[in-house]
Amino acid sequence: MDSRPIGMFDSGVGGLTVLKEVMEECIGEKVIYLGDTKSFPYGNKTKESIINLCKNAIDFLIKKDVKAIIIACGTATSQALEEMQKCYNIPIIGIIDSTVDYIKNKGYKNIGVIATRGTIRSNGWQNKIDEKVENATTTNKECPLLAQMAEEGWTENEIAKLVIAEYLKGFKNIECLILGCTHYPLFKNIIENKLGKNVDVINTGEMLAKTLNETLKSSNIANEEKEAKEYEIYLTDMETNFINVASKLLKDDNIVEKIKLAEY
Ligand code: DGL
Numbered sequence: 001m002d003s004r005p006i007g008m009f010d011s012g013v014g015g016l017t018v019l020k021e022v023m024e025e026c027i028g029e030k031v032i033y034l035g036d037t038k039s040f041p042y043g044n045k046t047k048e049s050i051i052n053l054c055k056n057a058i059d060f061l062i063k064k065d066v067k068a069i070i071i072a073c074g075t076a077t078s079q080a081l082e083e084m085q086k087c088y089n090i091p092i093i094g095i096i097d098s099t100v101d102y103i104k105n106k107g108y109k110n111i112g113v114i115a116t117r118g119t120i121r122s123n124g125w126q127n128k129i130d131e132k133v134e135n136a137t138t139t140n141k142e143c144p145l146l147a148q149m150a151e152e153g154w155t156e157n158e159i160a161k162l163v164i165a166e167y168l169k170g171f172k173n174i175e176c177l178i179l180g181c182t183h184y185p186l187f188k189n190i191i192e193n194k195l196g197k198n199v200d201v202i203n204t205g206e207m208l209a210k211t212l213n214e215t216l217k218s219s220n221i222a223n224e225e226k227e228a229k230e231y232e233i234y235l236t237d238m239e240t241n242f243i244n245v246a247s248k249l250l251k252d253d254n255i256v257e258k259i260k261l262a263e264y
Contacts, residue, residue, distance in 0.1 A: 002221040005232075006212075007061030008070040009034040009054075011042040012151050013245045014183030015072030018095065018205035019231060020250060022070070025209035026216060028223040031231040032064050033072075034262055038237035041147050042075040043116025043181070050118065054080040058088060060234070060264050067221055068093065070208065074181045075116045078124025091215075095204040098211035099178055100128045102202065108175040109136050112199075114167060115180030117142040125180050139174065143167045143181070150183035153245045156190070164190050176200040186249065234262035 006022070008015055012035050019033050036042075039053050054076050058069055068091040071077045071084070077094030084092050103111060111133070113125045120142040129136050145163055154160050164187060171177065177199055179185050185203040192201050216222035235242060238261055247255040 001224050002067045003223045003225065004065055004067040005030040005032045006068050006070060007032050007034070007058075007064060007066030008072045009036060009057040009061065009076075010073040010182055011036050011040040011075070012147070012183070012240065013186075013242055013249065014147060014150060014181060016246055016249050017182050017185040017203065018070065018072035018208060021203070021205035021209035022212060023229050023231065026213045026222070027227055027229060028225045029216070030223065032061060032066060033231055033233045034060060035233065035235045035242060037235045037240045037242055040151065040240075041116070042073060043118050043144060043147055045075075045118060047079045047118075047122070050076055050079045051083055054084055055087070056264060058084060058092070060262055062088070062090065066090075068216075070212070071095065072182050072205070074124070074204070075118045078115075078119045078122045093208065093212065093215075095182065095208050096124060096128050098207040099202055099204045100125075100132050101211070102207045103129070103176060103178075104133050106176070106200070108200070109133070110173055110175050111136055111138045112171045112174040112177040113138060113140045113180045114143050114146075114177065114184060115140070116147060117144050119180055125178060139171055141167055141170060143184075146187065147181055147183040150186045151241060151245065153241060153248070155186040160187060161190055161194075164194060168194055171195070174199055176202055178202050179204060186245075231258065233259045235259060236262050236264075
C-alpha cells in the first residue's frame with residue numbers, strides 16, 4: 001500500500017475528464033492535478049516545446065511527492081511519453097495504450113481518431129494502432145478548434161454542433177471513434193448523436209482509469225483507504241475560465257477552495 005497521491009497534468013480542463021474517471025474507478029486514491037493553463041494550447045506547439053512543458057509539469061508534481069504520473073493529455077502523450085519515461089524513475093502513464101488495448105480486445109478494425117493538430121501530425125495513435133491491431137484501417141482528423149471551445153465551456157451549444165458536424169464529415173463506416181484529446185469527452189453527447197449508436201465513442205480517461213486501477217493493485221501501490229476521492233488542483237495561470245468548466249464537469253460547488261496557483 002502506498003498512500004501518496006497520483007500526479008496528473010494537462011494544458012487545461014481536458015485532463016479533468018481523466019481525473020473524473022480515475023476518481024470513480026480508483027476509489028481510494030488522492031490526485032494532484034496540474035492544469036498548465038499558462039501554456040494552453042499544447043496542440044499547436046512543437047515537440048521540443050511539449051517535451052520542455054512536460055518536464056516542468058513532472059518536476060512540479062514530483063516535488064509534491066506523487067507515486068505515479070498520469071499524462072492526461074493526448075498531445076503530450078503522443079509527443080513526449082517515451083522521452084519522459086526515459087528521463088524519470090517514476091511510473092509515467094499516458095492515454096494511448098489502454099485505449100488501443102481496448103480496441104484490440106473489441107476486435108475493431110475500422111477506427112476513427114480525432115485529436116489536436118500536434119497529436120495527429122505526430123502519428124501517435126496511428127503508430128500504436130498499427131503496432132497492436134492487425135489489419136486496421138485508421139482515419140485521422142485534426143480538430144484544432146475543439147479544445148479552445150471546451151475551455152470556453154462551448155460544449156453543448158449550436159456552434160459546437162456545427163463545428164463537430166464539419167469535423168466528422170470524412171468518417172465513413174467506422175466502428176469506433178477515439179476521442180484522442182482529453183478535452184473532447186466534453187462533446188461526447190453531440191458526437192454520439194451525430195454518429196449514431198453503432199459507433200463506439202471512446203473516452204480515453206475511462207480506459208486509462210481501468211488499467212490504472214489494475215496496475216496499482218497488482219504492483220501493491222494502491223491506496224486502500226476507503227473512498228478517499230480527494231483532489232487538489234494547481235494552475236499555472238488563474239486568468240482562465242477553468243473554474244466554471246471544472247465545477248460543472250466535476251459537479252463540485254466548492255472547487256474554488258481546491259484550486260491554487262502553481263509557481264515554477
Ligand atoms: N487535452 C489536450 C490533449 O489531450 C491538450 C489540448 C491542447 O492544449 O491543445 O491533447
